[in-house]
Every structure is written in structure tokens, then in C-alpha cells.
Amino acid sequence: MALIPSQVLRVAILLSYFSILCHYKALDMPAHQTYGGSWKFLTFIDLVIQAVFFALCVLIDVSSLLTKGADSMEQERQLRKLIGLRDWMMAVLAFPVGAFVVFTFWSLYLYDRELVYPRLLDNFIPQWLNHGMHTTVLPFIIIEMRTTRHRYPSRLWGLAAVCCFGIGYILWTCWVQQVTGVWVYPVLERITPLARILFFSAMTVVICVFYTLGEILNTYIWDQAHTGKVKGE
Numbered sequence: 300m301a302l303i304p305s306q307v308l309r310v311a312i313l314l315s316y317f318s319i320l321c322h323y324k325a326l327d328m329p330a331h332q333t334y335g336g337s338w339k340f341l342t343f344i345d346l347v348i349q350a351v352f353f354a355l356c357v358l359i360d361v362s363s364l365l366t367k368g369a370d371s372m373e374q375e376r377q378l379r380k381l382i383g384l385r386d387w388m389m390a391v392l393a394f395p396v397g398a399f400v401v402f403t404f405w406s407l408y409l410y411d412r413e414l415v416y417p418r419l420l421d422n423f424i425p426q427w428l429n430h431g432m433h434t435t436v437l438p439f440i441i442i443e444m445r446t447t448r449h450r451y452p453s454r455l456w457g458l459a460a461v462c463c464f465g466i467g468y469i470l471w472t473c474w475v476q477q478v479t480g481v482w483v484y485p486v487l488e489r490i491t492p493l494a495r496i497l498f499f500s501a502m503t504v505v506i507c508v509f510y511t512l513g514e515i516l517n518t519y520i521w522d523q524a525h526t527g528k529v530k531g532e
Contacts, residue, residue, distance in 0.1 A: 309353055348393060391460040
């Protein structure tokens with residue numbers, strides 16, 4: 300038996316994301332007042348993705364509890380749709396985008412924080428909120444992967460969906476630059492146009508790698524669990 304029921308963990312994680320989003324939106328930062336607002340930052344988009352994903356997980360838990368023992372085929376059909384949507388979000392958005400944000404942020408931060416998170420931001424964003432946006436995302440999503448089995452789409456369709464998200468965000472970033480004359484991230488200001496193309500291409504490859512890693516990790520966790528159950532019998 301798990302030390303803490305997975306349903307309780309999901310509620311706790313969801314509440315933590317609500318808290319992080321509320322504190323983030325309350326920040327009086329100049330960048331939030333410019334074109335695109337918070338939505339031009341992948342970190343904020345990822346927080347919204349994670350919050351929506353865990354809200355969906357909680358909704359499924361509540362629906363499963365309410366429909367337990369019921370004979371309604373329609374309710375079961377609707378529940379299966381929600382579960383399918385949850386699994387798709389986990390595979391295509393929650394895990395790859397969350398892992399990508401954590402990996403790229405801390406990689407650039409350790410190399411030269413001014414490229415992604417200038418020291419000026421320390422005057423606006425407390426350390427706990429920074430970690431809530433850029434660190435705890437990954438352990439939270441791994442906890443969900445460990446407690447619930449998720450069905451991944453075919454790798455081709457999954458990678459296609461991840462690429463669409465990545466390319467869509469790149470185009471959005473370029474549009475913001477066209478409107479404001481300023482790149483969303485300082486690192487993009489410091490490199491040449493050719494280097495930007497290579498950078499965007501590399502980032503698209505990286506997020507696709509994280510999709511594949513998520514699929515492999517999900518399969519490994521639940522194959523191991525199944526093997527252990529069989530041996531226990």
C-alpha cells in the first residue's frame with residue numbers, strides 16, 4: 300500500500316500549482332506589462348499545462364469515485380474519454396514540456412544565468428517561486444508517472460504532436476520579437492540569425508528526445524511493476 304494515496308498526492312500537487320500561478324501573476328514585473336504578457340514565456344505556459352493536467356487527473360479521480368459501482372455505460376464512456384485525454388496530455392505536453400523547461404533552464408542558468416534568468420529578476424521572484432517554476436515540475440510529473448499507468452500514442456503521432464507544439468512556440472516567440480523588437484530570452488539577443496535557427500532546431504530535437512524518454516520511462520516503470528507482481532504470485 301502506498302504511504303500516501305495517489306489521489307491525495309494529485310490534489311496536493313494541483314494546489315501547489317494554483318499557489319505558484321497566483322504568486323507568479325501577482326508579481327509586478329515590467330515584462331508582464333508588455334506584448335504577450337506572461338504567455339510569451341514557456342515557463343508560464345508549462346505551469347498552465349501542468350495545472351490543467353493535474354486538474355484533469357483530480358477530475359478523473361472524483362468521477363471514478365462517483366461512478367464506482369454504477370451500471371451507466373454512458374458514464375463509463377465519458378470517463379474513458381477523460382482518461383484518454385489525460386494520457387495524451389501526459390505523453391505530449393506534461394512530461395516532455397515539463398522536462399524540457401527544467402533541463403534547458405538549469406543548463407543555461409549554470410552556464411551563464413544572464414542568458415535566461417538575469418540577476419535583476421531576483422528582485423521580483425523569490426527563490427522558492429523560482430524552484431516551483433523550474434525545479435519541482437519534473438519530480439511532480441515523475442510521481443504521477445510512477446503512480447498511474449499512462450497509455451502513449453504511437454511514437455510517430457506523439458512526436459508529430461510534440462513538434463507541432465515546439466514549432467508553434469518558436470513561431471510565437473518570433474512574432475513577439477517582430478511586434479516588440481525584443482527577444483523573449485536574452486540568449487536570443489546575443490546570437491546571430493543563423494545561430495538562432497540552429498538553436499531553435501536543437502531545442503526542437505531536445506523536446507522530441509524528452510518525449511521518447513518519457514515513453515521509455517513509462518514503459519520501464521510499469522513493465523517492472525508487472526514483472527514484480529508476477530514474481531510475487
